[in-house]
Amino acid sequence: MVEIRISGRGGQGAVLASQILAAALFENGLQVQSFPSFGAERRGAPVSAFLRADPEEITLRCGILHADWIVLFEADLLDNPVIMAGATPSTSVVLNMPRPPEKFDRSRFQRIFFVDASGIAERLRLRTTSFSIVNTAMVGAFACASGLVDMGSIARAVQALVPVKREENARAAEEACEQVREMVA
Amino acid sequence: MKTLMTGNEAAAMGARMSRPQVIAAYPITPQTSIAEKLAGYTARKEIEARYIKVESETSAMAACIGGSLSGARVFTATSSQGLALMHELLHWAAGARLPVVLVNVNRSMAAPWSLGVDHNDTLSQRDTGCLQIYCETAQEVLDTVPMAYALAEKALLPVLICMDGFLLSHYTEPVDLPNQEDVDRFLPRRRADYRMDPNRPFTFGGGVSAEVLYGLRRRMQQDMDAAPALWEKINRRFRKIFARSLPAVETHGMEGSDLALVTNGTMAGTVKAYLRDRGAEKGVGLVKMRFFRPFPTESLRKVLEGCRAAVVVDRDLSPGGGGIFAQEVRAALHGTGPGIPVVSVIGGLGGVDVTPDHLDRLVTDLRSRRELPFETLWMEV
Structure with a gap:
C-alpha cells in the first residue's frame, strides 16, 4: 500500500489534486481511497488531502500518519510541525521550489524532489488574484518523481475532473513532469 | 461499471436510482453534498421527484410524512442535530407506518460543537x-438505499440508513454502479394500500382508544420481529440481480478464533485491515453488525456460539450506561448456553482515530488478563 499526503493552503486545490491522482491510479488498475482533512477548513490556512493506493481492496478507515510520500504546494510548509507530523526518514517529498534548498538536512527524507510549480502555473496564467494554482503541476511532478502513475492517465483525469482551463492544467502537469528533479547529496 | 465516488455521492445516487417522488432535506455538515446532489438532479429534471425546500429538519420530515401519506416514495437525509430536531416526527412516521427512507450521516451531538463521527445521533432514536x-x-450505502425501500414498503416502517461522517461521507472510493433498469426491476414503484386521496377519504393518525393504540404497538413489534426474515428474502432477490448481499450480521475470520471483535460502520473496515495482518496469530475475528433495529438477536447468537468472549467496540456512549451496542449484545446473549462474556470498549467518539495498532493494543491487553473486565474500557487516543 502506498500512502500519500498532499498539503497546501486552503484554496490551492490540494483536495482536487488528490482526486486527480486517485482517478489516474484507479485507471491503472489500483484500488484507491482519497479524502480531505476534516474540520472547518479556511482559505489560506494549511490544509491536507490524503490518498491510499493498493492492488488489494482498501478497508482501513483512519487518517494517514506515516505517509510514504508528502507533496508540498509550498516548501515553507516543511517547517510546519502539524503538516510534517509523522514524516520519517523513509518518507519521500516533492517540493514546489525553483532550485534545491542550500542548507538542508538531507537525512530527513528518503528522496527529495523539487519543481518550480509556481513558475509553470504563472506562465500558463493558472492563478487567482492572490496566489498561483499549482495543484495540476504538482500532480504531474509527483507522477514522474514517484513513477507510480503514467502521464496518459493523469492527462485524462485532469480533463475529467478540472472544472476550468483544462488544456492549461494538462500542460502544467506535463511540464512539471519534465522539469521535476531529484536533489542529490 | 466501476467508478469513484464519495459516500455522500453514493447515497444521492442510491436515492436517485430508487426513483423517489418527493425529496425534502435541509443541509447540515457533513450531509450537505447529498442534499446538493439531489437538488441538482431535480433542478436539471434528471429525476421526476419534487424537491421541497424547507426551513428546518422538522419541516423536512413533516414534508416526507405528508408525501408518504399521499402514497409517494419519499427521501430525506440529515445529520446529528438535524436528526434530533426530527425526533418527534420520527415517532409519528413510525406510528403512522410510513415507509420513509432517511440517510443519516453520523456526527457527534453538541455540545461542544464537533464535525466528527459517532453514533449517538442515531442511537438516540x-x-x-x-x-x-x-x-x-x-x-453498501448505494446498495442499501433501494433495499431499504423494499424493506420499508413491505414492513411499513421508516428506515434510517446510518453512515459515518467524513470517514465514509467524504472518502472517495471505487463503487460498482448498478444499471437503472436492474434497480427498476428490483424496486418497482411503491403501491400504497391506503393513501391520502380526496376521492377515497380516510383519517390518518386520528385519536384512538387505549385498546386500539395497544394493539397497534403490538403489531409494530410483530412486524419488527418479522423484519430480519424479510431482509433475508430481499437480500436473496438483490443477490440474484447484482451478485452482492448485505446480511444483518456479517463475520470475517471467525473460524478458529475464540475472540470476536463486534462493531459496526467504518470501524469494521479498520478491524478487517487489522485481521488481514494479525488476525490469525491473535485468534481474533470480526462480527460486523449492520442492523441495530430490529436487533439481530438470533443471527448474533449463532455467529458468537462457542466464543470465549465478545469484545464490543462502541463508537457511541450512553453516559451512565456505557457502550450502547455492548448493552444490547449482553441482553441478546443472556440465557444462551454457558454464557458468553461481553467486554465493552468505547472508541472513536467525535471521529478520533482508531487504527489497527489501537486494536492490537486492545487485544494484547485482553489476552494478558487473567479475568475479563466487566467495567467499560476506553481505547487510548
Whole structure:
C-alpha cells in the first residue's frame, strides 16, 4: 500500500489534486481511497488531502500518519510541525521550489524532489488574484518523481475532473513532469 | 461499471436510482453534498421527484410524512442535530407506518460543537420505531438505499440508513454502479394500500382508544420481529440481480478464533485491515453488525456460539450506561448456553482515530488478563 499526503493552503486545490491522482491510479488498475482533512477548513490556512493506493481492496478507515510520500504546494510548509507530523526518514517529498534548498538536512527524507510549480502555473496564467494554482503541476511532478502513475492517465483525469482551463492544467502537469528533479547529496 | 465516488455521492445516487417522488432535506455538515446532489438532479429534471425546500429538519420530515401519506416514495437525509430536531416526527412516521427512507450521516451531538463521527445521533432514536442499518462502504450505502425501500414498503416502517461522517461521507472510493433498469426491476414503484386521496377519504393518525393504540404497538413489534426474515428474502432477490448481499450480521475470520471483535460502520473496515495482518496469530475475528433495529438477536447468537468472549467496540456512549451496542449484545446473549462474556470498549467518539495498532493494543491487553473486565474500557487516543 502506498500512502500519500498532499498539503497546501486552503484554496490551492490540494483536495482536487488528490482526486486527480486517485482517478489516474484507479485507471491503472489500483484500488484507491482519497479524502480531505476534516474540520472547518479556511482559505489560506494549511490544509491536507490524503490518498491510499493498493492492488488489494482498501478497508482501513483512519487518517494517514506515516505517509510514504508528502507533496508540498509550498516548501515553507516543511517547517510546519502539524503538516510534517509523522514524516520519517523513509518518507519521500516533492517540493514546489525553483532550485534545491542550500542548507538542508538531507537525512530527513528518503528522496527529495523539487519543481518550480509556481513558475509553470504563472506562465500558463493558472492563478487567482492572490496566489498561483499549482495543484495540476504538482500532480504531474509527483507522477514522474514517484513513477507510480503514467502521464496518459493523469492527462485524462485532469480533463475529467478540472472544472476550468483544462488544456492549461494538462500542460502544467506535463511540464512539471519534465522539469521535476531529484536533489542529490 | 466501476467508478469513484464519495459516500455522500453514493447515497444521492442510491436515492436517485430508487426513483423517489418527493425529496425534502435541509443541509447540515457533513450531509450537505447529498442534499446538493439531489437538488441538482431535480433542478436539471434528471429525476421526476419534487424537491421541497424547507426551513428546518422538522419541516423536512413533516414534508416526507405528508408525501408518504399521499402514497409517494419519499427521501430525506440529515445529520446529528438535524436528526434530533426530527425526533418527534420520527415517532409519528413510525406510528403512522410510513415507509420513509432517511440517510443519516453520523456526527457527534453538541455540545461542544464537533464535525466528527459517532453514533449517538442515531442511537438516540432507538425507540422511535424506525429500523436502523449501519454501512461500512460507499458501495453498501448505494446498495442499501433501494433495499431499504423494499424493506420499508413491505414492513411499513421508516428506515434510517446510518453512515459515518467524513470517514465514509467524504472518502472517495471505487463503487460498482448498478444499471437503472436492474434497480427498476428490483424496486418497482411503491403501491400504497391506503393513501391520502380526496376521492377515497380516510383519517390518518386520528385519536384512538387505549385498546386500539395497544394493539397497534403490538403489531409494530410483530412486524419488527418479522423484519430480519424479510431482509433475508430481499437480500436473496438483490443477490440474484447484482451478485452482492448485505446480511444483518456479517463475520470475517471467525473460524478458529475464540475472540470476536463486534462493531459496526467504518470501524469494521479498520478491524478487517487489522485481521488481514494479525488476525490469525491473535485468534481474533470480526462480527460486523449492520442492523441495530430490529436487533439481530438470533443471527448474533449463532455467529458468537462457542466464543470465549465478545469484545464490543462502541463508537457511541450512553453516559451512565456505557457502550450502547455492548448493552444490547449482553441482553441478546443472556440465557444462551454457558454464557458468553461481553467486554465493552468505547472508541472513536467525535471521529478520533482508531487504527489497527489501537486494536492490537486492545487485544494484547485482553489476552494478558487473567479475568475479563466487566467495567467499560476506553481505547487510548
